[in-house]
Amino acid sequence: MSTIVVEVMPKAELLDPAGKAVAGALARLGKSEFTAVRIGKRFELTVDGEVTDAVLAEAQKLADDMLSNSVIEDVVRVYVAETTAAGSAS
């Protein structure tokens, strides 16, 4: 069993109200070392067996077509996770 990780973030030039809200909360808590926050998504896709190039390409396509909306989001990265002994992606 393998895991493919897909990372999606809101487009940099667009509003991310959720990120802004967290940044505001941080500022109120006095955590001024963090000047901005953006919140995106992290998908873990489970694949039975090995991840072939074809499956990875399929995941990339999926990331572009369905897991993200290209009008408002960017796919940051698609990669095969190294699985730890516990089987969870790290």
Place this chain on the structure above:
Amino acid sequence: MSTIVVEVMPKAELLDPAGKAVAGALARLGKSEFTAVRIGKRFELTVDGEVTDAVLAEAQKLADDMLSNSVIEDVVRVYVAETTAAGSAS
């Protein structure tokens, strides 16, 4: 300017309804190579200047206390992103 990435995933033992819904949609679309999907969050925290050990520790604490809900989520990873020329985390 640097970016710290915080990755949060729903706890493996708990239901992830969003992941389940996406897995269902994939199956209906005939993408049977992906047998399960889990959806978590990916935060990008912007730090002005270098990320010191202290700031990274602060981010780790924040990840545990505020960016995740330890009852239902796990913090997968907290790390400093290598910034590309474009300034976005990769």
Place this chain on the structure above:
Amino acid sequence: MSDTTATPVPAAPAVPAASGAAAPGTVDSVANAAATPEREQPYAALGLKTEEYQSIRELLGRRPTSGELAMYSVMWSEHCSYKSSKVWLRQFGQKVSPEMTKNLMVGMGENAGVVDVGEGWAVTFKIESHNHPSYIEPFQGAATGVGGIVRDIISMGARPVAVMDALRFGAIDDRDTARVVPGVVSGISFYANCLGLPNIGGETWFDPIYQANPLVNALAVGVLRHEDLHLANARGAGNKVVLFGARTGGDGIGGASILASDTFSAGGPTKRPAVQVGDPFAEKVLIECCLELFAGDLVQGIQDLGAAGISCATSELASNGDGGMAIELDRVLLRDPSLTAEEILMSESQERMMAIVEPGKLDAFLAVTGKWDVETSVLGEVTETGRLAITWRGETIVDVDPRTVAVDGPVYDRPLAYPSWLNAVRANSASELPRPSEGPALRAQLLELIGSANLADKSWITDQYDRYVLGNTALSYPDDGGMIRVDETSGLGVAFATDANGRYAYLDPYVGAQLALAEAYRNVAATGATPVAVSDCLNFGSPENPEVMWQFSQAVEGLADGCLELGIPVTGGNVSFYNQTGDVPIHPTPVVAVMGTIDDVARRVPSGWQDPGDNLYLLGT
């Protein structure tokens, strides 16, 4: 038995049964239990008292298997068995006149009461608590509270049409309140809005006594035609026992029994999480699926899975039926293949239902669940044995008389004590307080009143609830009661209000309960509806504290007497004990929900001014 997993399911493929954790030979079968009578069992960690464990051994004539112990422990918990409240709740069935019950199609004891409202329509409603989970994880706790009460309504054969929420929180300026309130409100908002159920009212109250023990009581209303009434019973040997809805996972194992029968610190029996995660989408699909099953006359009996999960559904269905039941537990579709048999029996995974289906209708049943992408598995069938028999990995792990699990659990007539502090509290009356008569002092007092959290505008909460969906909401926020149109042609409708005042009940639980009843009754009457029925959620401290038990007995008596006086029956409700922080119980808080009927919602009376020039009258004393 024919093939079981019929639905072409999109999500993860069915987990092969043999991949579970328990290796062959480690199953604690009935034969094994008989052969190893002296094995020590963790009954105390599961919340059973020594005497209770002994009586299980006597009932079975041997030690229970670990699966049986799991079942008895959850079903004999306070939460599921009502063992401390039963002797008092009987009054609700006894203090009634024939007039009061003539429109009751289903009374106390079923998943929810059902009232004939005329024109061939019936309405079912019930209020229930999800207090402890909502403190631990406010969002999911409150959300799954709504989910659970809505499943009670579906299992009567009704379409859910509205919800209400009665909330009590700690001090508004306590830091933890800022965690609990938004979480609870957004949990209720999320789950009910996603189900497409209008929120037609509720209450919000702040008092430090609820600081570490907020009360989250949710009410759901359902509407059905008389002929659609369904009950939770397993009749007819050979009929299939079908589990459908979400897969079974490790959620909330030990949740109900441990959470609802002891304080939080006493960790669960396993490392499994004590919270459940709700999936309102799955529940919405389940609702539509069930309604289509009812419309097709495809289910003979049905039961929702709430606290105590499969333990509860199988034992209650079998107890209410005319025979027994045989189940292969391996057929339960799992989300987590590592679950043990005991955990599967106790799991509180949400959004599941169990139905009894005639074999000839099974294909049609599976076609409907398939249409809605609802995963379905035939677990077994109704038998003539009078026993509930469950196998796992080919061995019998449960063989019990289902009534001993679900009906004939322990009953306690617990000691009562008049509270030692009560006279002092009563003597400390408001009439002793200074009465300002000067302008500035009056002004300050008025400002304090206006600024108090309990009198403040509640629209921050109610604006997060959808009051429009379904298009039948005749009254909701900010009216005194909520009102729903039942029949679009005639305008027939029903109205609801929930009320309670923990401070009154603290001073006098008997009168306090009656005041709550009277207030809800008035609120319903003020909408133009005629009050016809009551549901209640009795939130109290530990029943093992004689003073709390006295409060409880008084409140029940007050409510029962009040209902008899007003001529409306209690159709069902919920008891929530162990609401306390350390040794300090909450104020006794009997939340009373009253339902009324109105023959045409066009005649409803909103609470706002309607037209300029109207006269104002003050009625009453």
Place this chain on the structure above:
Amino acid sequence: MRIGVVTFPGSLDDRDAQRAVRRAGGEAVALWHGDHELQGVDAIVLPGGFSYGDYLRCGAIAARSPIMAEVIAAANAGMPVLGICNGFQILVEAHLLPGGLIRNDHGDFVCRDQKLRVENASTAWTNGFTVGQEITIPLKNAEGGFIVDAETLKRIEGEGLVAFRYLDVNPNGSLDDIAGLTNARGNVVGLMPHPEHATEPGFGPDTPDAMRSGVDGLTFFTSVLHGALARA
């Protein structure tokens, strides 16, 4: 005139949309997300709700369901399509309308009687209004914030594709107070507020005249009926 209302798993206001169609004098036809069949309808409503639980992104999974292939083809051929709330989100995810709809800027679900200004009265669903008309329509959603890149926003505004704008209160942080959009052809309209909940006196938004008496939403449905008559 037959107006189809698509039910997805998780649709909530589908029967309400059907009721609104009937109140306007049309025939409501229930369509199922899993079919590839539009049953010869003359117009389509994508109703409100939480299709597929709103998981992934609102409307994202529904936009990929079987019937949407037919809906997209019909829309491109000129059939009137109205997307209400979740239906609007589905239209955006299907790229029939531009931009995206994200979490409300305040983070919460909001239910309110929302005042709107009609900005485009020449679409299939708004021709019964006049430009500048102020109407009140219930709004109820958690993810109604309209966003789009600056260039597209300019185009949307320049081409008059804004159908409705929020008045008095911007309830979700939408750019330019945008509450609803039309495509250039005027047959596809999407908006976050719920016109179907302002079609029956007694069950609609409050008006200055009487509580719950607002019926401004009826005009959406009569517009499409009259438009069809005019074309016939």
